[in-house]
Amino acid sequence: MKQSAAAPEQRDIDVERAQLTDALAETWKTPSGLWGALATVDHKIIGRRYIFTAFVFLALGGVLAALMRIQLAQPEARLLGPDRYNQIFTMHGANMMFLFAVPVMEAVAVYLVPLMVGTRNIAFPRLNAFSYWIYLAGGALLWIAFALDMGPDVGWFAYVPLSGPQYGTGKRADIWAQMITFTEISALAVAVEFVVTIFKQRAPGMTLDRIPVFVWAMLVTSFLVIMAMPAIVLASTSLILDRLVGTHFYNPAEGGDVLLWQHLFWFFGHPEVYIIFLPAVGMVSTMIEPFARRPTFGYLGLVMALIATGILAFGLWVHHMFVAGLPRLGDSFFTASSMAIAIPAGIQIFCWLATLWDGRPVFKSPLLFIIGFIVTFVIGGLTGVMVASVPFDTQVHDTYFVVAHFHYVLIGGAVFPLLGAIHYWFPKLTGRMMSEALGQWSFWLIFVGFNATFFPMHILGLEGMPRRIYTYQPDLPWHGLNLFVSLSAVILTAGFLLFFINVMRSARFGEIALDNPWDAPTLEWATTSPPPSYNFAMIPVVGSLHPLWDDRDGLPVADGLRTDRRELIVTTLATAEPQAREASPQNSIWPLWAAIATTIMLIWSIFSPWAVVWGSIPAAVALIGWFWPKGTPEDES
Amino acid sequence: MLAAPLAGCGGNWQSALDVYGSSAISLKHLIILIVAVCSLVWMLVLIALIAALWRSRDARPVSPEPGRERRMTIAVTGAVVATVLIIGTFTVMSFVATRALTVAGQDDLTIRVRGLQWWWGLEYIGPDPSSRFETANEIHIPVGRKVRLELEGLDVIHSFWVPSLAGKQDLVPGRPNELTIRAEHAGIYRGQCAEFCGMQHAHMALLVIAEPQDDFDKWAATQRQTAAQPADEQTAAGLQTFLAKPCAACHTIRGTAAVGTTGPDLTHVGNRRTIAAGLFETTRGSLAAWIADPQTIKPGNNMPMVPLTPDELRAVSAYLASLK
């Protein structure tokens, strides 16, 4: 057993309660200044950074949408030529899916999950820091390429042969494919952190049936990420190989197959939308409790629904290929599975309705967004049932009907809960409340603007308007509805602008928030707003699903942890009994070095296959530096 | 640009709701039925939501009661069972409607449809191999007869979609596909490529003209003939220009020395209602405009600009307009 160097170890029991927070702050702090910002491993700082970055990408994607709507407001408009428009709609989709929707859900969870399970930091904090830098690098790659007129122009799902070596000229498709690699590495890293945090770092007493539904949602989502993302890494890598070194995965002339791309992409692509959606419904299930002033109805049903959705999500992907010419019998299986996934979704909706029925609603902004979510998401889910039918789909596939469907489920089903979640958790993140008045205004503008923008698209699709067209001819009867849609988009934009204004003003001037302004039951509300760097002065001990409702004045806690090294608790998987005191790493600059080395290798490999060989050397050096023990108290065992 | 004769008498000639083909008619019934049931379901959820919020709006404190939880469990379970039944019904309805995607009828009219960036190559393969002919962008079919379309993607994935007649099917390179259609009413129906295929995906339209059997036979007979001989000096000069310039390298005009296959067959282009895959009504003027500068009109398409003098341009456009 290694001898401790220098000072004897200090525990929280050795210290007066008044000095405990100071001692912990000293051990857990992130120093101010540039080095602190670059080397921090605090999940809250990284989480807030992640959320902010994701919303920047949302705004950029929104600008692209506005440009498209201006172009489509008139037939044969000349604002955007076909090349620019094709880049814009590709960027809009790729940006929203890979740089906003998935990362923002992960980001909120990176912030909240450790707090909700009662631990001091996320598992593998340096990996967490690394994953943010890699995400940022991937986003920068895509947008800088776009600014240089090298943006991908093959659609966000880049079907071959259009994106292949013969028809995908230049490096545009390679940039798309490599951006995927960046964001997938980032997502996989975070998924591993969640699985380990949720399995092994829960507060003592937080048995499986006392885990908040949002945390369950993140657990299921993380498994989806782990099992689905390899498919798209394989797809994008093989696309780069076809384009760079002459492999023939997608070349039918040499034994390859065009549809192989679609199978690989959608095997990832369908779980991808649940990777976005499950955290959102987890947020709803957790948020609704203080606004209904009762526990969510049907905890077991909700958790089972999450798990069922996750499993079923892997059995749907062919519904994206219903008109590609696959055997009809196979297609019909996927109709059945795609319809079946409506059942766990329905279970969740009925549980929320029951919660509201029996509850006493508090009509604040988070609840408004939940209500807006239910109204809109059900429409999206129902149009999903429609497109799940093969015959129905033969008319609406690749038309504006599908564009309407997925915006209803993505904006209705994921963004509405997200906006509600920002209102709800803003006080915890910043210590200030958002403006309720601005919140209500932004909700109504977004709700009305969204429905007015996207509902008519169902009709446009049925009236023959395909998707991904940069313009249309005047003799087709689409002008009126397109103009209406584009004007409605102004209302939607105004709503989002108001939301952003609310966030920015409230961060500076919002009303100071208490620890638990909503009287909510989960653990993150047991600490200050915002929490200190160490989250909890003493690790909470949990006795129920709603610890803060059991006793609003007293929180059971555990003591015995050291204050001179970063310590948290590892507990057993099912029953959360304490097993060990684990060290949590100190701040480190190595994740940044590793991210820089990885970025160089990945971008270089767009241009040369040798990058994988030579570029891996600095990456290996950075990783060795990362893992080499530094002789800190955290190394002791 | 295109003053279009619409399908039937008024209405949208490219719509899944304005239907004139046997598949599309069945599909419209399915669409309306499912949409109606789903609207009802949505309405019920909305009513439940409003009722849930309305009844609890006064803040009376509530004590937990096992009877209430049990009643709610029964209600939620009932709703889930109802959901399962509706989903099951939809699934069965969908399976039944899938049969409508294959059209019944005597199988002797086959058209091979080739999708290229950004036009449609067509080869009529009748029962008699000697009566094959090629054309582009405009399909004629006899009303009331089953037509089999063999779909081939030659470069990237395209999708054949004429919503007033049938659902769509993709043209996938390396994977021959098939779609059967039958028009129940005479008329002109518009279709458009429905799979993003690059720069000019937005301008890859086609027309399907359903006509009585006699008219169809006359049309097919005309199409089988070689190109009309130039009737006057100007059209003769036009043919000479066509052969001398790069035009003949990409286009075929049967009966002349032009045998290129990269671009559409122009043997009877004058007879087609539109040119450039549905972009313009076919007139001498529009032909001239197109030939003069295809890249400004349809940027990125595969037809290069060939510099012609005004006389040459007039002659070529006159010649092509005469190819009826």
Added chain:
Amino acid sequence: MREKIVLDLGKLPLHGMGTASVTWWGTLAFMLIEGTGFALVIAVYLYLMSLATAWPINTPPPDLLPGTLVTLILLTSLIPNILLSRWAEQQDLRKVRIGMVMMSMIGTLPLIVRIFEFPALKVSWDSNAYGSVVWTLLGLHTTHIITDLVDTLVLAALVFTRHGRSPRRFGDVQDNAMYWNFVVATWLPIYGCIYWLARL
């Protein structure tokens, strides 16, 4: 909010071993990711095989010798690997040091044979889709051997330093050994795919 102390954690060890170690779970999660990746590439192989009229495409099946040799080396290496894992569990530093040096050397053997295995495939990655997928399968597995070898070398260096004598390091050695078992286990279906499916 008042705090009521109801539990004392002070007696817990400073580091968990086995399933109480977060890095053990992290290694497991990583294995799940990589395993899914391998399964998908095998699925792609089977998919392309099902579409082909003749398989392999325009080439004879790969030479059995190098691949079978690699399989034997890998399987044999499991013995010292499992021994090393046991020594680490017993926290015997001297034996662990010997074992780490051994595994570092053993880890290079399959790589040396693999230099001959690629040409024994008798097809190039850019000849046809069959060539593309077998090179990808073999290349992916080779990458895994290389990264695990680098891991092993760094850890071997570490156990000879002052950081070597600690339960944390013994846990690292066990995780590393577990991952090597995984590298060997994933090779078996890939071997079956490349060398035997092609002969069916």
